[in-house]
Amino acid sequence: MSRFEHAQSEVLEIADSYQSVTAFPSEWRKYLPSDATSAHWYDEAALVKLVFHEVAHARRGGVDKLLRDFVREFKGLSSTQKAKAVTDSLPHIKRLSDFDERRDDVAALLAAMQAHSDPPKPDTLGAVGREYMRSRLEAWHDTMPDTFEYERRKGADGGVPFVVEAASVWTRKPGEVYMGVNFSPPFGDPFAETYLECKDINGYSVAGFLYTARAGTVGRYRSPDYHVPCAIAVHVTSPVFAFLDRAKSRVSLNQHRELTAALANVLWSVTHRIHKESKRREKGKVRDTRAAAKQERKASLTMKAAVFEVLPAAWSHATGNGQYPVSARNLYYAVRPLIQGLVGQGKDGNQQELDYSYFSQTLLPRYQADTRKPLEGIYYEPRGTLREPHTGAEVLLGTREVETYDFPEYTYNKILYCEKQGLWPILSAARIAERYDMAVVAAQGYATEAARVLFEKADTRESYQLFVLHDADPFGYNIALTLTEETQRMPGYQVDVIDLGLNLKEALDMGLQTETFTREKKLPSRLQLSDLEREYFVGKRISEKAWRCRRVELNAMTAPQTVEYIERKLEAEGALGKVIPPDRRLSSEAQQAFAGMLDEYVDEWVVRLLGLEGIKAALRDEFRDMIPRDLRTAIDTTFGEDVSRSWRAAVGERVRQELDRRQDSLKARVRQSILDAVTDTRI
DNA sequence: AGAGCGCTTCGCCAACGTAC
DNA sequence: GTACGTTGGCGAAGCGCTCT
Numbered sequence: 001m002s003r004f005e006h007a008q009s010e011v012l013e014i015a016d017s018y019q020s021v022t023a024f025p026s027e028w029r030k031y032l033p034s035d036a037t038s039a040h041w042y043d044e045a046a047l048v049k050l051v052f053h054e055v056a057h058a059r060r061g062g063v064d065k066l067l068r069d070f071v072r073e074f075k076g077l078s079s080t081q082k083a084k085a086v087t088d089s090l091p092h093i094k095r096l097s098d099f100d101e102r103r104d105d106v107a108a109l110l111a112a113m114q115a116h117s118d119p120p121k122p123d124t125l126g127a128v129g130r131e132y133m134r135s136r137l138e139a140w141h142d143t144m145p146d147t148f149e150y151e152r153r154k155g156a157d158g159g160v161p162f163v164v165e166a167a168s169v170w171t172r173k174p175g176e177v178y179m180g181v182n183f184s185p186p187f188g189d190p191f192a193e194t195y196l197e198c199k200d201i202n203g204y205s206v207a208g209f210l211y212t213a214r215a216g217t218v219g220r221y222r223s224p225d226y227h228v229p230c231a232i233a234v235h236v237t238s239p240v241f242a243f244l245d246r247a248k249s250r251v252s253l254n255q256h257r258e259l260t261a262a263l264a265n266v267l268w269s270v271t272h273r274i275h276k277e278s279k280r281r282e283k284g285k286v287r288d289t290r291a292a293a294k295q296e297r298k299a300s301l302t303m304k305a306a307v308f309e310v311l312p313a314a315w316s317h318a319t320g321n322g323q324y325p326v327s328a329r330n331l332y333y334a335v336r337p338l339i340q341g342l343v344g345q346g347k348d349g350n351q352q353e354l355d356y357s358y359f360s361q362t363l364l365p366r367y368q369a370d371t372r373k374p375l376e377g378i379y380y381e382p383r384g385t386l387r388e389p390h391t392g393a394e395v396l397l398g399t400r401e402v403e404t405y406d407f408p409e410y411t412y413n414k415i416l417y418c419e420k421q422g423l424w425p426i427l428s429a430a431r432i433a434e435r436y437d438m439a440v441v442a443a444q445g446y447a448t449e450a451a452r453v454l455f456e457k458a459d460t461r462e463s464y465q466l467f468v469l470h471d472a473d474p475f476g477y478n479i480a481l482t483l484t485e486e487t488q489r490m491p492g493y494q495v496d497v498i499d500l501g502l503n504l505k506e507a508l509d510m511g512l513q514t515e516t517f518t519r520e521k522k523l524p525s526r527l528q529l530s531d532l533e534r535e536y537f538v539g540k541r542i543s544e545k546a547w548r549c550r551r552v553e554l555n556a557m558t559a560p561q562t563v564e565y566i567e568r569k570l571e572a573e574g575a576l577g578k579v580i581p582p583d584r585r586l587s588s589e590a591q592q593a594f595a596g597m598l599d600e601y602v603d604e605w606v607v608r609l610l611g612l613e614g615i616k617a618a619l620r621d622e623f624r625d626m627i628p629r630d631l632r633t634a635i636d637t638t639f640g641e642d643v644s645r646s647w648r649a650a651v652g653e654r655v656r657q658e659l660d661r662r663q664d665s666l667k668a669r670v671r672q673s674i675l676d677a678v679t680d681t682r683i
Numbered sequence: 684a685g686a687g688c689g690c691t692t693c694g695c696c697a698a699c700g701t702a703c
Numbered sequence: 704g705t706a707c708g709t710t711g712g713c714g715a716a717g718c719g720c721t722c723t
Contacts (some may be wrong), residue, residue: 304697358698361705383704397704419703445703446705475703478706487706521701521708 038075038239039113043158047110048103054096064095067109076117086112127152128180128235133167136178141231144170151269153262160256162238164263168215168230168270175231177207177217181241190241194253194260198268201275206234209264213271214278227278232270236263301342303354307363308370310338315375325377325400328360335359365489384421384443384451388412389433397441402450407462410581414438415458416566417497419445419470419479420554423562430563436570437579438467446479452490455483459495465576466495469566472502473517473551474537478524485526500569504533507552510561519547615673623666626658 042050051070058064067090071083089112090105092098099106130150137143147170154163169175181190189205196202196209203209211221215230240256253260301309318326318334336354343354360380368374382398389412395405416438418424424442427433433440441451458464468483470476486493501507508514514536523529523537539549557565581589607613628634631651638650659666 302697355699357704362698380704444704448704450704471703473703475706479703482706489705519702524702524707 039077039110039117042110044107044110048106051096051099051106051109055100058097064097066095067093067098070096071109071113074113074117077113082116085116127163127165127237128183128233129165130167133165133233133235134169137167137169137175137231137233141169141175142172143231144172147273149270149273151266153266155258155262157238157240157256157258160238160240162236162240162256162259162262164234164236164259164266166235166263166266166270167233168274170274171229171231174222174225174229175217177210178231178233179206180233180235182237183235190236191253191260191263196260196264196267198261198264199272201264201268201271206263206267209267210271213268213275214282215271215274223278224282226281228274228281230271230274232267234263234267303339303343303358304363304366306339306342307335307354307359308367309342310335311367311375314338315378319377322376325379328364328378328380329356331364331375331378332356332359369491380449382450383448384441386415386439386441386454387424387428387433388439389437397443397448397451397454399450402454402457405454407458407464410579410585412437412439412464413576413579414465414467415441415455416467416469416500417441417443417447417451417455417483419443419468419476423469423554426559426562427566429559432563432566436575438575445475447483449490452483452493452495455495455497456493466497467500467570467573467575468497469500469554470502471551471553472504472507473553474519474523474527474549476502476551477527477529477533481524481526498573500566500573502552502554504536504552505530507556508532510557510565512552512556514550514552515556516548516550518542519549610674610677615670615677618673619666619669622669623662626662628654628658630654 039047054065054070068083068087071086072078072080077083077086086109087093090109092102093105093109130152133150134148137148148167149169150165150167152163152165154161156162179186179189189207192205195204196206201209201213203212207216207218207221210216210218210232211223214223214227215232216223216227217230217232236259238259240253240259314331314334316322318331332354339354364375364378379399382396382401384397386395386397387393388395388408391408391411393408395401412433414436418427418440421442421444424440427440432438441454443451447455455466459466466483468480470480480497480499484495484497519537519539529537536550539547542548554562580586631654634654635647635650638645638653
């Protein structure tokens with residue numbers, strides 16, 4: 001809504017609330033529409049309008065006035081001598097209808113009439129006056145003593161006189177604005193679109209001006225409660241309003257500089273004390289609210305502080321005092337209700353919410369770093385998998401899994417970290433892990449803490465060769481970097497990791513396809529880039545904070561290319577050979593294998609020689625009645641002893657009971673069967 | 684001229700967002 | 704899941720304006 005429309009929309013509201021400040025009849029001299037007007041109040045256009053209004057009237061059967069009579073109706077021109085002097089200057093005009101042929105002569109008429117009469121003084125217009133305004137304002141409001149102010153200005157605007165007066169009084173309850181024009185309440189606000197300005201106060205319409213002066217009382221222009229409540233009276237007397245038709249009035253007043261300036265002036269005079277005091281109170285108010293907000297903030301904690309404060313309790317609650325292992329997410333759910341009431345309100349005025357990733361990725365690690373002791377039993381969900389060659393074992397890279405993982409002896413001597421999980425099927429099919437005795441970590445992007453703990457262990461406590469495979473883009477490079485060097489989250493971490501690439505130059509030399517991507521962040525600051533890499537990764541700026549860059553992804557290679565690439569790089573980087581343990585281990589392995597295999601061999605031949613399968617079948621048949629029937633009772637008994645067992649276990653146990661009970665006779669029968677078999681001459 | 688106040692600037696930190 | 708750049712709010716410090 002424009003300022004104009006805004007002002008306009010207030011007009012009706014204002015009009016409704018206005019009351020006349022005068023009561024007719026009254027004792028004051030006042031200008032009435034029926035009073036003679038002065039020639040000085042007209043401009044040419046206004047006089048033309050008046051003259052031809054008379055001419056039109058004559059056409060419809062009215063009197064076609066003599067010019068002389070018309071002139072004498074004006075203020076200061078009623079004497080016959082002055083009228084003669086005016087008419088003499090227009091010898092061709094007898095009656096007003098004569099202007100029909102000579103429209104231009106109206107200007108001459110106006111000039112002559114103005115020349116022969118004095119401009120009327122504003123005093124002739126009269127004013128409501130100080131005492132009357134005081135009595136009215138005090139009658140209508142509960143006012144504060146010694147706060148009444150009154151100001152009057154007289155003047156002329158291009159010869160048209162005016163009197164403006166205004167009064168104000170401090171009230172106990174918010175007051176009103178009373179507006180009068182020529183001793184009458186105006187239809188609308190005649191100043192609605194009039195710009196009023198005095199000193200640093202300004203505004204459209206009286207209400208707007210008063211609002212800026214912090215003495216607003218009407219509708220949307222009402223000042224806030226902490227301002228000085230007041231009532232204002234404004235009165236303007238001027239024939240100007242008689243000449244302005246309603247449609248034109250509001251806009252036209254902007255032309256009346258003297259009048260509007262005087263109006264703004266008297267308004268300023270009667271409101272500047274209110275203004276000052278309101279401003280003073282406003283400052284206090286602002287200070288108070290600021291102090292209150294500050295107090296509020298002090299009373300409430302930041303999210304971080306609140307989380308740190310409740311973490312011990314949340315931990316106890318979530319883990320049952322350390323009884324159970326609990327994921328970071330579960331701990332988060334324990335923290336959430338506890339910080340209620342500790343943290344303040346967010347920007348939207350609602351209680352601030354704790355974001356899971358903020359909690360788990362920022363606050364929880366920082367808390368543990370600050371307190372220098374990890375929260376017992378809290379683990380992060382695994383992400384990524386380590387696959388051992390030969391054994392087929394898979395290790396999920398989670399906190400707990402890595403903690404309990406023991407490197408298998410003489411099984412592999414290399415670990416490859418691969419940024420892309422999708423590469424695993426290719427590596428698996430190519431049997432790279434087995435051919436190089438190399439475990440493969442298939443991950444997604446940045447390594448988890450667990451993955452890096454594993455690497456640290458493999459590098460320092462054991463002596464594995466570590467490799468990383470990544471995209472030829474800034475983030476791939478950074479992933480490789482964070483696998484080697486410490487980060488905020490893992491201070492002190494330092495592991496030798498061999499970078500297999502993808503290196504940008506190599507990728508381009510291989511003729512791999514590049515692709516473009518949009519970067520909306522700075523490059524990771526720790527990267528050391530070659531000129532070529534800088535050209536590709538810095539890219540071209542396409543907007544305020546976006547760059548168009550190029551990269552090569554691992555996926556740009558075909559599967560055979562990938563395999564060939566990895567093998568080539570492993571050779572080039574001096575990958576260790578296959579795992580071969582020392583002599584002692586070799587012979588102990590051989591002994592173990594020998595013993596194991598011999599045992600198997602003997603077992604098998606004993607079974608065959610004695611015909612054990614036949615003996616077993618015969619005994620099964622013979623002791624068939626040992627199979628228990630009271631199975632449901634047995635299950636009930638077992639469950640009663642230990643509810644964690646299964647029905648299968650209960651049945652098995654019952655069968656064993658029966659076997660144990662009759663083991664002597666069983667043993668005897670087995671013994672007899674074997675003896676029979678041994679004495680059998682067929683062996 | 685000095686006190687008091689408010690505005691601007693700067694650095695810090697919590698929190699968020701974007702990238703993998 | 705992790706890394707780290709960006710944002711936004713706050714307080715401290717410094718400066719300048721206003722008022723007395």
